[in-house]
Amino acid sequence: MTRFDEALEDLARGAEAPMRERLERVPVADLGARVKRGRRKRAAGLSGGVVAGLAAVVVVATLTATAAPFEPGSTSMPSQDAGAVRFDLMPGDIYAEGDPQIDLRIGGRVECGMAIDLSTDVLVHNQSALDRQLTLVARPRVITDAGDEVLPESLRAGFDVLQWEFGHGESAGPVIEWQVVPLVLDQGVVVGVGVSEGGAGAAAEGGRQVFAGKTYGPLPGDCSSGGVDAIKPVPDGEYQHVLVVQAMLQSQLKPWVTFVVPEGGVNVDHVGLLEYWAQRGFEPEPSTGIDPSTIEHLLATTRVPLGDIPGGAGVRELTGLCERAGAALEVDSLELVPFDAPADRPDWIFGPDWAGVRGVSWLWRERLDGVDTPWYAYGAGTTALFFDASGALVSIAAAQGNTVGTPSGAFIDQRMDFAAQPQCGITAGAPGAAGTYRVVVVIPNPADAATRLDITNVNGLELWVDLGDIVVD
Amino acid sequence: MVSDVLAELYSQAAGRLGAYGYVLTGSQSAGEELVQEAIVKVFVRRRRLDNVRMAEAYVRTTMRRLYIDRLRREAVFRRLAPAQALAEVTPDAGDALASADAAGRALAQLPPRVRAAVVLRYLDGLSVAEVAGAMALSEGAVKRYLSDGRALLGPALGVTDASEPDEAVSVVVVERRSS
Numbered sequence: 001m002t003r004f005d006e007a008l009e010d011l012a013r014g015a016e017a018p019m020r021e022r023l024e025r026v027p028v029a030d031l032g033a034r035v036k037r038g039r040r041k042r043a044a045g046l047s048g049g050v051v052a053g054l055a056a057v058v059v060v061a062t063l064t065a066t067a068a069p070f071e072p073g074s075t076s077m078p079s080q081d082a083g084a085v086r087f088d089l090m091p092g093d094i095y096a097e098g099d100p101q102i103d104l105r106i107g108g109r110v111e112c113g114m115a116i117d118l119s120t121d122v123l124v125h126n127q128s129a130l131d132r133q134l135t136l137v138a139r140p141r142v143i144t145d146a147g148d149e150v151l152p153e154s155l156r157a158g159f160d161v162l163q164w165e166f167g168h169g170e171s172a173g174p175v176i177e178w179q180v181v182p183l184v185l186d187q188g189v190v191v192g193v194g195v196s197e198g199g200a201g202a203a204a205e206g207g208r209q210v211f212a213g214k215t216y217g218p219l220p221g222d223c224s225s226g227g228v229d230a231i232k233p234v235p236d237g238e239y240q241h242v243l244v245v246q247a248m249l250q251s252q253l254k255p256w257v258t259f260v261v262p263e264g265g266v267n268v269d270h271v272g273l274l275e276y277w278a279q280r281g282f283e284p285e286p287s288t289g290i291d292p293s294t295i296e297h298l299l300a301t302t303r304v305p306l307g308d309i310p311g312g313a314g315v316r317e318l319t320g321l322c323e324r325a326g327a328a329l330e331v332d333s334l335e336l337v338p339f340d341a342p343a344d345r346p347d348w349i350f351g352p353d354w355a356g357v358r359g360v361s362w363l364w365r366e367r368l369d370g371v372d373t374p375w376y377a378y379g380a381g382t383t384a385l386f387f388d389a390s391g392a393l394v395s396i397a398a399a400q401g402n403t404v405g406t407p408s409g410a411f412i413d414q415r416m417d418f419a420a421q422p423q424c425g426i427t428a429g430a431p432g433a434a435g436t437y438r439v440v441v442v443i444p445n446p447a448d449a450a451t452r453l454d455i456t457n458v459n460g461l462e463l464w465v466d467l468g469d470i471v472v473d
Numbered sequence: 474m475v476s477d478v479l480a481e482l483y484s485q486a487a488g489r490l491g492a493y494g495y496v497l498t499g500s501q502s503a504g505e506e507l508v509q510e511a512i513v514k515v516f517v518r519r520r521r522l523d524n525v526r527m528a529e530a531y532v533r534t535t536m537r538r539l540y541i542d543r544l545r546r547e548a549v550f551r552r553l554a555p556a557q558a559l560a561e562v563t564p565d566a567g568d569a570l571a572s573a574d575a576a577g578r579a580l581a582q583l584p585p586r587v588r589a590a591v592v593l594r595y596l597d598g599l600s601v602a603e604v605a606g607a608m609a610l611s612e613g614a615v616k617r618y619l620s621d622g623r624a625l626l627g628p629a630l631g632v633t634d635a636s637e638p639d640e641a642v643s644v645v646v647v648e649r650r651s652s
Contacts, residue, residue, distance in 0.1 A: 003632070004595055004623055004626075004627060004630065004632045005595035005596070005598075007627075007630035007631060007632050008496070008591070008592075008595045008596050008626075008630065009595075009596060010630075011496060011576050011580065011630060012492045012493060012495075012496045012596060013492065014492075015491070015492035015495045015496065015501075016488035016489055016491065016492040017488060018501070019487070019488055019490075019491025019492050019494070019495055019501065019504065019505070020487045020488030020491055022491065022501060022505055023483070023487040023488075023490075023491045023505055023508060023509075024483075024487060026505075026509065028479055028480045028483045031479060031483070031509060031512055031513060032479055034509075034513045035479070035512075035513050035516040035517055198502075
């Protein structure tokens with residue numbers, strides 16, 4: 001009986017020859033050059049692909065036209081699909097001809113720091129490509145944080161993503177391979193390389209095979225083949241995103257044709273996140289604790305007036321706080337602890353350096369529509385503020401400070417259940433109006449009856465809680 | 474000299490390293506990239522690499538670490554920003570091995586963590602505890618991955634018994650010399 005480990009070793013042994021052949025396509029000198037560049041980077045104390053890439057040996061990939069420009073008739077912008085670029089290579093077309101300086105298939109991969117002139121839309125490397133009537137349709141679009149799809153004009157790094165949709169086809173014949181890579185350029189220098197994808201067409205006899213796919217555009221500074229750590233901040237500015245597509249025959253050594261689809265230049269805004277934070281009234285810097293002076297400041301403010309809340313840890317009775325008391329939560333414990341983001345929540349927000357989670361907002365907010373026992377958590381860096389408390393909602397609308405609801409329970413196991421409907425007090429009261437609400441924490445303090453702490457504004461703890469509009473039926 | 478050892482490594486061990494990369498990633502292209510990335514990483518640091526065997530061991534270990542790190546990062550990235558997460562590695566046009574036979578297809582279709590656990594356990598000969606340590610997983614999780622891996626890959630490899638093979642036994646041979 002064959003052992004599993006032996007069978008796996010056999011599988012690996014069987015892969016040695018083809019992998020050796022594949023690796024040998026890449027000249028050792030190329031690897032040596034990468035090693036030397038890496039050493040220079042280390043010596044200079046630099047890391048990341050962008051800066052070092054710019055200092056590295058500039059490889060000029062000449063995709064400039066060396067022959068007649070592409071016929072206008074062979075490139076069109078279909079009106080039915082705004083923003084899409086379509087290439088149809090037909091027999092007899094005049095084409096721009098040149099040797100490929102980029103080969104997406106093997107070792108000639110594009111790297112950050114390369115200076116590339118991709119001004120030519122189509123560069124045909126082999127005239128027989130025209131006979132196969134190659135077709136490429138590609139469309140860039142920005143998917144905004146809100147989920148809208150818009151044509152690329154601006155991109156808020158950290159929120160929006162650039163996505164390419166593409167499809168290609170060819171007439172029947174030998175199998176054609178297609179390789180696709182999205183790039184981002186800054187004045188002709190590659191500053192971002194996306195995930196290279198490939199596939200092989202299999203044209204049916206007499207028909208046209210059409211392949212469709214999607215790929216995400218990289219952000220400036222995304223220079224590795226897969227590591228988040230390679231994403232480095234790059235200044236705001238206008239960058240050129242392009243989708244480079246190559247078609248080739250397996251039997252031939254060089255690509256048939258290179259297509260370059262430009263999106264037209266996207267203004268990448270890397271401070272969108274900061275603005276986003278600013279709009280919501282807190283700083284993006286992570287904090288590992290609560291600044292006591294902030295608490296003192298909050299104590300001095302009358303923004304959220306508190307009523308006469310009995311002090312001590314034994315506070316439980318909140319009835320009657322509706323009368324402009326504005327009191328909120330009684331905190332039994334408060335601590336910053338390591339926090340794992342909920343696996344199924346996409347609402348996490350990255351910091352401007354992409355180093356990690358900086359904060360989170362409106363978790364489970366949607367569940368507040370109709371108020372169906374929502375709960376939420378707060379993140380600050382990789383820690384979160386957890387507290388056990390009972391509490392209430394405090395309106396920040398026109399009737400500031402009014403308590404419009406009290407919780408039906410407390411923070412239990414980092415969870416808080418609000419009342420099914422905002423109510424004034426535990427037992428009775430007029431329902432609160434639809435509006436935006438804040439959570440205020442009241443820390444029992446024997447010396448001061450109650451220390452109140454607006455957790456939505458605590459020295460950069462990023463504890464914004466936008467509860468959204470609570471719908472009161 | 475960088476080029477001397479590098480060239481020697483490439484000529485003597487490229488196939489083995491490439492095959493390891495292929496089995497680890499399930500993709501020829503990803504395996505190839507992993508080999509190159511690891512080589513660059515190892516040689517950039519100016520380690521004292523006296524011979525090819527040592528260099529190969531370094532590169533192989535670095536490949537493993539890079540791949541596990543990548544899995545970990547991508548898992549976090551997918552969880553936190555799925556819209557910006559990188560696409561799963563897919564076999565490229567030249568990935569003949571991945572589609573050549575049932576074993577290649579099964580390997581390519583293994584979930585990355587399962588594949589990594591299987592490779593570390595059965596190709597690298599690590600114990601379950603060592604695999605758990607390398608992948609920052611519990612031993613229970615590793616055992617589950619190994620079980621899944623054997624069930625998914627075993628039939629394609631012609632192994633019908635999906636039970637855990639015997640733990641590898643390290644034998645230390647001490648050469649005795651008579652004085």
